[in-house]
Amino acid sequence: MRLFAKGRALAVAALLSIGLGAAAPAAAATGYSIRSLNTPTATFVTAGDSVRINIAGPSTALILRTALRMNGVNVTSALQPDGSSGSLTGTVQGLQVGDNVFELFAGKTATQSVAKLVVVRAYLVPDASAACAALASASALPIANTVITSATLVAGTANTPEHCNVVGTINAGRVGYASSPTASPSVYTYAIKWQARLPTAWNGRFYMPGGGGTDGSIPATTARLSLGYAAAANDSGHDNNVNTDPLAAGPGSFGTDYQARVDFAYNAIDVTTQTGKALAALLYAKSPTYSYFEGCSMGGREAMMVTQRLPNAFDGVVAGDPAIKFASMLTHAVYNSQVFGQLAASMSVFSRTGLPLVNNTYTNQDLQLISKAVLDACDASDGLVDGMVNKPLQCTTAVVRPKLDALQCIGAKTPTCLTAGQIDTMVKVYEGPITPSGQRPYYGWMWDAGIAGCTSAVDCNTPTATNIATNWRGWKLGNFAANPATAENTASDFTSTRGGAAATTIVPTPPVLPAPAANEGTTALLMGYNLDDFIAGTHGTTAAFPVSGFDLLETSATTLSPFAAHGGKLVIYQPQSGGPFSPLAMVDWYRTLNANNGGSEADYSPTQQYARLFMVPGMQHCGSGPSTSTFDALPSVVQWVENGTPPERIVGTAPAATPWPGRTRPLCPFPTYAQYTGSGSIESESNFVCAAP
Numbered sequence: 001m002r003l004f005a006k007g008r009a010l011a012v013a014a015l016l017s018i019g020l021g022a023a024a025p026a027a028a029a030t031g032y033s034i035r036s037l038n039t040p041t042a043t044f045v046t047a048g049d050s051v052r053i054n055i056a057g058p059s060t061a062l063i064l065r066t067a068l069r070m071n072g073v074n075v076t077s078a079l080q081p082d083g084s085s086g087s088l089t090g091t092v093q094g095l096q097v098g099d100n101v102f103e104l105f106a107g108k109t110a111t112q113s114v115a116k117l118v119v120v121r122a123y124l125v126p127d128a129s130a131a132c133a134a135l136a137s138a139s140a141l142p143i144a145n146t147v148i149t150s151a152t153l154v155a156g157t158a159n160t161p162e163h164c165n166v167v168g169t170i171n172a173g174r175v176g177y178a179s180s181p182t183a184s185p186s187v188y189t190y191a192i193k194w195q196a197r198l199p200t201a202w203n204g205r206f207y208m209p210g211g212g213g214t215d216g217s218i219p220a221t222t223a224r225l226s227l228g229y230a231a232a233a234n235d236s237g238h239d240n241n242v243n244t245d246p247l248a249a250g251p252g253s254f255g256t257d258y259q260a261r262v263d264f265a266y267n268a269i270d271v272t273t274q275t276g277k278a279l280a281a282l283l284y285a286k287s288p289t290y291s292y293f294e295g296c297s298m299g300g301r302e303a304m305m306v307t308q309r310l311p312n313a314f315d316g317v318v319a320g321d322p323a324i325k326f327a328s329m330l331t332h333a334v335y336n337s338q339v340f341g342q343l344a345a346s347m348s349v350f351s352r353t354g355l356p357l358v359n360n361t362y363t364n365q366d367l368q369l370i371s372k373a374v375l376d377a378c379d380a381s382d383g384l385v386d387g388m389v390n391k392p393l394q395c396t397t398a399v400v401r402p403k404l405d406a407l408q409c410i411g412a413k414t415p416t417c418l419t420a421g422q423i424d425t426m427v428k429v430y431e432g433p434i435t436p437s438g439q440r441p442y443y444g445w446m447w448d449a450g451i452a453g454c455t456s457a458v459d460c461n462t463p464t465a466t467n468i469a470t471n472w473r474g475w476k477l478g479n480f481a482a483n484p485a486t487a488e489n490t491a492s493d494f495t496s497t498r499g500g501a502a503a504t505t506i507v508p509t510p511p512v513l514p515a516p517a518a519n520e521g522t523t524a525l526l527m528g529y530n531l532d533d534f535i536a537g538t539h540g541t542t543a544a545f546p547v548s549g550f551d552l553l554e555t556s557a558t559t560l561s562p563f564a565a566h567g568g569k570l571v572i573y574q575p576q577s578g579g580p581f582s583p584l585a586m587v588d589w590y591r592t593l594n595a596n597n598g599g600s601e602a603d604y605s606p607t608q609q610y611a612r613l614f615m616v617p618g619m620q621h622c623g624s625g626p627s628t629s630t631f632d633a634l635p636s637v638v639q640w641v642e643n644g645t646p647p648e649r650i651v652g653t654a655p656a657a658t659p660w661p662g663r664t665r666p667l668c669p670f671p672t673y674a675q676y677t678g679s680g681s682i683e684s685e686s687n688f689v690c691a692a693p
């Protein structure tokens with residue numbers, strides 16, 4: 001189980017050969033294409049001033065009539081027939097440092113290009129070792145109280161190119177509020193810790209990966225280095241190895257300090273972005289031309305945040321399974337701890353410390369029964385029975401409930417049936433939290449096969465199968481415990497390392513203390529909350545906490561005009577099963593954005609000019625599940641920003657741990673969905689279109 005994963009970039013590194021621009025044929029719709037044959041990265045040339053280029057057209061006769069221009073200069077004579085019909089290949093000399101724009105014209109005098117490709121020739125740092133070392137004493141950095149701890153040239157390896165590794169702090173030694181009365185001051189002494197990696201061969205771009213969980217460590221900054229991006233990241237202003245008070249939700253104890261909340265919400269990203277860009281400008285004597293942000297989970301919230309609060313800082317943003325409506329989401333964590341807890345109590349399943357043990361309310365096989373019921377109810381509604389629900393908004397509780405009821409045990413519970421309590425409780429959770437006063441503070445959930453799902457091509461819907469995906473239950477229930485008498489609740493939604501910390505110390509004002517991290521202390525708090533009181537706390541302020549946790553962290557603004565006006569492009573991918581964040585919350589946010597942007601349910605085009613949402617059937621939190629969950633969204637946003645080509649589909653591939661390894665599907669811009677054309681293999685995305693619902 002990946003907890004609040006630190007950016008999908010790590011999981012998809014193998015796909016990065018797609019490169020900065022499109023290595024795949026560009027402008028295929030015209031029948032013409034340009035490809036770079038450079039290796040190892042098609043569109044990033046790190047040595048020399050030439051690149052192998054292939055152009056293709058509908059026929060040999062037509063391709064011989066074309067003109068290829070690089071930066072406006074005709075370079076057609078560099079290409080020759082290569083033996084394939086309608087195809088010319090050759091080496092084009094004279095790349096300039098930086099971006100080189102190739103355009104293909106159908107005729108020598110045509111003015112409208114039929115294909116386009118950008119190839120970057122690297123900016124090279126002369127005397128990189130000395131230049132890197134000099135950054136250690138860089139002055140005039142933009143943020144006060146910045147300290148550079150080290151600046152070291154790191155030799156290239158098979159995986160990462162030579163780069164300058166710069167490590168530093170901002171506001172180190174800041175003493176915050178005491179996290180609990182007996183805590184040592186070292187626990188509430190803070191710094192914003194950051195790291196920048198600046199490759200010697202640079203593509204002119206800046207890149208920042210988001211964090212994960214409740215942050216507290218610097219995410220990896222190596223994922224895009226081989227493509228030439230200069231990267232920077234930060235720990236969000238607290239360190240899980242330092243700022244962890246066992247009486248203040250452990251690593252969530254930073255939430256007892258207001259400035260640490262502000263740093264976590266947005267400030268650490270702001271100051272690290274400014275610092276990282278300034279370091280790049282010093283090293284390369286040139287400011288970045290484009291800047292990108294990418295993250296999943298909490299990193300996804302950070303991605304949404306930069307489009308809302310720092311609208312000029314980034315040109316392209318990828319937000320994966322984002323933690324938007326973060327404060328509202330916590331009502332779901334609290335509510336689930338209570339309703340699942342009530343089910344556990346009714347089953348007389350208790351933990352080591354005597355709390356209801358949510359972990360054992362459903363076996364993996366029970367969840368797989370529900371997954372199968374969802375498919376029975378909704379798989380065919382998209383026109384193809386393939387184990388995927390591509391029209392999830394039609395898969396309502398009213399549609400699913402009869403299939404669940406059909407699973408109800410006649411007599412005693414067996415592995416092939418569900419108790420009435422199990423069915424009722426799961427429906428409650430999927431309908432979303434309701435408070436004692438009748439408020440509906442969050443959303444229901446999206447019925448989707450990824451509540452469980454097979455992790456192999458072998459049928460797992462038998463009472464004894466063990467190959468069942470467990471990411472969803474990891475968030476909601478925790479893994480099934482072999483011996484309840486020695487077990488504790490481990491659901492990530494309501495234990496101290498994740499949602500529980502957020503619901504006690506990070507979001508409510510004042511913070512709820514003590515929030516003991518040991519002996520299920522945080523879980524016990526959540527199970528005992530009055531949900532109306534909890535909501536009031538998320539909106540609370542005091543003299544010491546002048547802005548509420550809700551307003552700092554909700555990140556749900558539905559006007560992105562400054563970001564759009566800046567030219568920013570946003571790609572969101574939203575798993576339909578998800579983990580901590582409701583897919584319906586994202587759909588509602590996007591619909592509201594569209595309505596505020598002059599769109600309607602029949603017309604998403606105004607919003608799709610700069611923000612596109614891609615639902616991912618079957619996918620669990622930031623990956624896994626019975627899903628085509630392997631994809632890399634960054635190249636699509638780069639194409640959009642730099643070439644003006646919006647993503648009409650993102651191709652996802654099913655990983656090995658699915659019923660159909662290697663299957664591909666188009667992920668479609670909401671509200672369209674992947675619809676089978678009716679012919680050809682159902683395992684190939686090429687036989688699917690993105691259709692209106």
Ligand SMILES: [Ca+2]
Nearest residue numbers: 379384386388
């Ligand atoms: Ca289907």
